[in-house]
Amino acid sequence: MTASPTGRIVPDRLASPTSRALKSWESLLALVAIAIFIANSFASPYFLDPWNLSDATFNFTEKAMIALAMALLIISGEIDLSVASIVALASTAMGLMMQAGFGTPAIVLTGLGTGLICGAFNGLLVTRLGLPSIVVTIGTMSLFRGISYIVLGDTAFTGYPASFGWFGQGYVVWVITVELAIFALLAVIYGIVLHKTNFGRGVYAAGNNPTAAMFSGVRVGRVKFILFLLTGLMSGLASVCLTSRLGSTRPSIGAGMELEVVTVVVLGGVSILGGSGSIPGVVIAALVMGLVTFGLGLLNVPGIVMSIVIGVLLIGVIALPRIWQKARAWKK
Amino acid sequence: MTTDTGAVLALDGVTKTFPGVKALDGVRLELHAGEVTALIGENGAGKSTVVKILTGIYQPDGGSITIDGRPVRFPTAQAAADAGVTAIHQETVLFDELSVAENIFLGHAPRARFGLIDRRAMMNRARDILTGIGARIDPATRLKDLSIASRHLVAIARALSIDARVVIMDEPTAALSQTEIEELYTLVDQLKAQGKAILFISHKFDEIFRIADRFTVFRDGQFVGAGRMAEIDEAALVRMMVGRSVDQIFPKRAAKVGDEVLRVQGYCHPTEFDDITFTLRRGEILGFYGLVGAGRTEFMQSLIGITRPSKGVTRIDGTIRTIRSPAQAIEAGIVYVPEDRGKQGAILDMPIFQNVTLPSLGRTSRAGFTRMANEFALAREYTRRLDLRAAALDANVGTLSGGNQQKVVIAKWLAVKPRVIILDEPTKGIDIGSKAAVHEFMSELAAEGLSVIMVSSEIPEILGMSDRVIVMREGRIAAELAGADLTPETLVRYAAGIGRAA
Structure with a gap:
């Protein structure tokens, strides 16, 4: 094959990767995180205490685990609103195992397995039957939690074995909790999967243009099914951690968590329409959320006000770049 | 600048830059009342950009737009419509579930008391406009029940319902049959008789020679020439377009x-x-x-x-x-380069090199992990062969002109060997x-x-x-x-x- 003699030389990159990274959404979020950190340390003398900071991580680790998988799912153009209900169903299933006298390993496997099954159920409905994921998962959101309510009524499972407490109450070293360590490990794995593998490229392609992706040999249905499985699995894992931390299962466990998970993902710069976003962004967004709730908690701000602050934060951070663009367009 | 007498709309020195690409570089364009001006140029010459500027979708970085000699600005699509500029696009956006009349008057329906839509007036006016263009369509019909050709007439009726002085037709015949094209020509003649200034964009030369009175040629975002159709032949136009014979x-x-x-x-x-x-x-x-x-x-x-x-x-x-x-x-x-480039071919919001390597990832990666250097090398090899014009290989495909997008799609499939x-x-x-x-x-x-x-x-x-x-x-x-x-x-x-x- 001969190269065309008229072939122009097109450079690989317009800007260096470093200068791109500096101008990115992730850098802006990191600045916000640092600002909140500094503000918190001025607002309360207890904030900088290592054990306090360690406690603060419980505000986000469980949600953030789900957010990692949810980020990939939303980038691929789908969504799973049933995650909090999967947490409840998995927790209920674990409670049943515990009552039947099984030990910690079986309980944990049940939690993860329940998550996988729920994820597979969502995934099959979406990828096999071609139903819109938002409708499917609103349905399974009621379905999964409904089963928990039928099993538990207004009672609760308590009396988990002591060794089960390790997941939600244990420490790896010093102030580093087991949950934080699991999350950090997962964040690295998800980051590599999304940004450094062929599978991750397929996730972006599927979210940007599923038809063209399919024409290009990306197995779009399979990619999305795997992502539903992962989201289910992460919900199961979050359920293990949360149940272990609380030491009990009520049917209302984790209620409303799905919105906080989606908030973290969107705050992290993932387009809700699919196609763009990054794992570093989601990780920093989880930190921001954790710092804000913890800081407000230290200041004794009531929960209702906290949810207002988080709502305003989300809308503000999403709207500001748009407002800035519009203002610049109008000036011209 | 001096303008010809009677130019309804004039662009002068208009410039528009996208990251790394100068889409328009100080172009001129004049549209005259009662005349059809054909805008001619290769893909990537800047025709679509001009249309988007005239309809308020893009803002120019420099230069002036005047209507009847008075400078104007179109910060929004509504502002362009208010100034009397309307466009019939390659694929006009219409709404399947709405009636023909609603499609025609969406956004500017006649109002009754309390700001409610005056349905009877809307139906009557829609019927008048449709009759005026020789379309026998009941304005109460749902749009989805119409043929492609009839939809096109609805799009034209919509353009006419905005009492426009300037009508832009961007490849209006692309989806039409021969008889429908003839009907469109008649319609253009009617519009001319009403004194409207028409900008006509087409790749088909027979069409341009059939209906245009004047021409303006762009090449690579620059103004190359303009004149009367009667004073030029096809070969000369092609030379102006491509800069070579x-x-x-x-x-x-x-x-x-x-x-x-x-x-x-x-x-x-x-x-x-x-x-x-x-x-x-x-x-x-x-x-x-x-x-x-x-x-x-x-x-x-x-x-x-x-x-x-x-x-x-x-x-x-x-x-x-x-x-x-x-x-x-x-x-x-076996590979397939689809007809529908935008939908089935390119992934517009992803970089050029990632589009090229998507079906070849098995070759550029190792054990499922992507290798950026290999990807750039592969993309460089094939885009160069196709003489791709782009600012950089990590620019999104959506920033390229239609012809260059097609080159990316072909490069993608050749890279599969x-x-x-x-x-x-x-x-x-x-x-x-x-x-x-x-x-x-x-x-x-x-x-x-x-x-x-x-x-x-x-x-x-x-x-x-x-x-x-x-x-x-x-x-x-x-x-x-x-x-x-x-x-x-x-x-x-x-x-x-x-x-x-x-």
Whole structure:
């Protein structure tokens, strides 16, 4: 094959990767995180205490685990609103195992397995039957939690074995909790999967243009099914951690968590329409959320006000770049 | 600047820059009352950008727009409409679930008391406008119940309902049949008689010479020339467009046709096609001709595993290959460049190099992990071969012009190193200069031993490029033609089913 003699030389990159990274959404979020950190340390003398900071991580680790998988799912153009209900169903299933006298390993496997099954159920409905994921998962959101309510009524499972407490109450070293360590490990794995593998490229392609992706040999249905499985699995894992931390299962466990998970993902710069976003962004967004709730908690701000602050934060951070663009367009 | 007397709308020194690309560089354009001005240029010359600036979608970075000599600005689409500029796009956005009248008056419906829509007035005015353009359509009909041609008339009625002084027609005939095109010409004449200034964008020269009074030529975002149609001929216009003279001869080389590569036997589908059987040899260009709806695209897509055939066998080099997904087709060495570039071809919001490497990731990666350096190398090799014009390989495909997007899509499929490449209407909607480049390239590929299937509805292209032609009609092979049998008359007769008795 001969190269065309008229072939122009097109450079690989317009800007260096470093200068791109500096101008990115992730850098802006990191600045916000640092600002909140500094503000918190001025607002309360207890904030900088290592054990306090360690406690603060419980505000986000469980949600953030789900957010990692949810980020990939939303980038691929789908969504799973049933995650909090999967947490409840998995927790209920674990409670049943515990009552039947099984030990910690079986309980944990049940939690993860329940998550996988729920994820597979969502995934099959979406990828096999071609139903819109938002409708499917609103349905399974009621379905999964409904089963928990039928099993538990207004009672609760308590009396988990002591060794089960390790997941939600244990420490790896010093102030580093087991949950934080699991999350950090997962964040690295998800980051590599999304940004450094062929599978991750397929996730972006599927979210940007599923038809063209399919024409290009990306197995779009399979990619999305795997992502539903992962989201289910992460919900199961979050359920293990949360149940272990609380030491009990009520049917209302984790209620409303799905919105906080989606908030973290969107705050992290993932387009809700699919196609763009990054794992570093989601990780920093989880930190921001954790710092804000913890800081407000230290200041004794009531929960209702906290949810207002988080709502305003989300809308503000999403709207500001748009407002800035519009203002610049109008000036011209 | 001095402007011709009577220019309704004038652009002067208008500049628009996108990251790394100067889409418009100080262009001029004048539109006159009661006259049609054709805007001519290759893909990427800046025509679409001008339309977007005139309709308030893009803001120019510099230069002036004047209406009747007074400077104006269009910060929004509404502002452009208010100033009397309206556009009929290549694919006008209409709403299936709304009635014809609602589509026509969406956003500017006549109002009754309390700001409610005056339905009766709306229906009456819609009927008047439709009658005025000779369209017999009931304004109460749901849009989804209309044919493509009737929808087009609705789009035109909508443009007229905004009491426009300037009407922009961006490739209005692309989806129309010959009779519909004639009707459109009559309509344009009516608009001229009403004193409207019309900007007409088209790639078809016969059309331009038929209806335009004036022309303006852009090349690579710059103004090249303007004048009256009566004072110029086709060859001179082409020279202005491409900056060189293009001999409109198909560069088909006599390629050595080698061994059989692909054999398709008895491909059937319940509704789309029936009993398709043919062979394809190394270095051969096989044309697929037929009327729109003959089932050619559907058949090609089943060949690469997108639609599942009910029956049929594919052999490559004599071995049976079952292809049930595009991924398997790529493995088997068959690739398909779709007709619908924006939807099925390119992923517009992803970088050029990632588009190119998407089906080849198995080769550029190691153990499933991507290798950026390999990806850039592969993308560089193939985009360079196709003379891609872009700011950088990490720019999104969406920032490129239509012709360059097509180059990215073709580069993507060549990078797979296929045995068989299927090109579905490869030159549809692209200008003469790019067309010649695509033909040249196709010829080169065949000479290198690639087998090419070319689906085309353009007789000159089919005749000029193919070694052999299969004519499809209503999902079946109507004829296989080569050599002396291959004439425009035989093609048309078999495609339309007239040749049966002969």
